[in-house]
Amino acid sequence: MSTRIPATLIAGDGIGPEIVDATLLVLDALQAPFDWDHQVAGLGGVKAAGDPLPAATLDSIRRTRLALKGPLETPSGGGYRSSNVRLREEFKLYANLRPALTIIPGGRFDNIDLVVVRENLEGLYIGHEAYIPIDDDPHAVAMATGINTRKGSRRLLEFAFEHAIATGRKKVTVVHKANIMKALTGIFLETAEQLHAEKYKGRIALDAVIIDACAMKLVLNPWQFDVLVTTNLFGDILSDLAAGLVGGLGMAPGANIGADAAIFEAVHGSAPDIAGQGKANPTALMLAAALMLDHCRLPELATRLRRAISDTLNLDNVRTGDLGGKASTSEYAKALVARISNG
Template sequence: MHTVTLIPGDGIGPEITKAVTDIFAAAQVPVTWEEHNAGLTSFEASGELLPQALLDSLDKTRVALKGPLTTPVGKGFRSINITLRQKYNLYQNVRPAQTTPGIKSRYENVDLVLFRENTEGLYSGLEYYDDRLGIADSVSRVTVEGCHKIVRAAFAYADKHGRKKVTLAHKANILKLAGKLMLDAGKEISAEYPHITYEDKIIDNMCMQLVIRPEQFDVVVTTNLFGDILSDLCAGLVGGLGVVVGANVGDDAAIFEAVHGSAPDIAGQGKANPTALLRSALMMLQHLGEKDHATRIEDALNKTLQQPEKLTGDLGGKASTSEFAHTIIDNLA
């Protein structure tokens, strides 16, 4: 039995979280949940955006499933997601993007995995403001160790999962020093995997190529800000943020999450699609070594996605969140 920290989140978070836990219960997945919330809901209830009880649970379980969180904007609060990633050194943000029968998109045969460095770059939190001159500086700190760790993670994943190519996206033509660190890491580590094709692309060309012919990419690795942008672009190739996986992984801890927003405008209305959080939960099961349970639920989800009348409104159907979840339960083999 695995103990997992469960963070329902804000807005639609509790609804999609219940859908996932209901499916796990029906499938008899060997997971025990320790529920602790964070974000705006937590702040309004207790005055804490990131309660100590949640951190204590994560310190113990080292794995979490997280719904969408809201950090109050313009009030000096630091992003909860960034805080968690840095506290637990979750340096890998892993975002698969794959076309799925039943989910409409403009493309076919997209099957790629993006590795985004998750703790450095422009999200390092190194910002300074000189109110005398009206100048703000945001420092993009990139380290040799950070570049090597994320590139090695991408190659190790490709090797383990039979992927054939790794593409490193960068801006070394302008960012001469920071870009060079990533390119040096790519050159050094790719030599250890001669059976995997390695290439690098400048980030603006990378964006264009993803839109023109996304099926040419397999595993993509890049820095924090570029990865933040590319991950949403890749989600758009396969149906949007409501259907893609999000994982934040370190050497001894991992947080799996829905990467879409909390959608407060539809909260409590039973309209939310739990697919993204469910798929992230299935990646969590893979991480925990529960491959058979993950495959069984994934098969039920894919069967449901090909039943148009059983889908939530964002996918063209009329089902509620709970109805969608119960169709997946009915489709469990």
């Protein structure tokens, strides 16, 4: 590999350092051309710099415009906001890409291959909330304001259509609640239909489904879906539901894409209860690294990484405890390296 790619690396908290080390071992075996700038965030950021998102970490991502991160723990108390939310806002990471692909067959559902594209910056997650006191109850009424914009909706929907076409998908399904939330999610549905008519008709199919019906249909017959695109809250819920169809969050990578930066992550938590015990499953972060390779236009390396993961799990039957195996985090990583080296 001749051209080196600067990238920020955040090990994260809990099991983060273990799964990041395992992922680096595998990326090194692939000779992935990343030049890592190691930074801290989450609890590690508080300990090192008194901030879950230290200035040096933000400066690094501004410079590299690319990051791979382990799970971050938000410190309790002290008014700390989620580091993940702050990162999305800081770098305008408007698209959350969550593929769900069956890797280990024989589960409750087989042959799942769908993608959830979630709007990441708007909706009910903007955090405009307030209490209204009545009599002696300061929290008598809770209020929240959701905001979806035409511009934000169009930006996210364009990403979803373009990604679907580029990856050979056949259909995009808009998930909404415009029958009840006529303005807040109606604008998203309306923008999708207008954009499809303008630019994508004949190139990819479009349909729409109400969120509650979508949840039911995903459980009854997930194979009817291809790409699901939706607003922030609905996307948060559906992306975890989709992960459940393929074995849980341990098999679920995530990509947060913006105009000027992209951050790739395992979407599961930091699992401090098993940290340091070699029990963590690094598959989700490795799959996130494959998304990162795709993003950097290195599809051959991404394909080799995904094939090595599948072969190690299914042909070699080397699995961590959460997948019914006995391998430690490092044993699993070494088996992957052997697969890559022999492949």
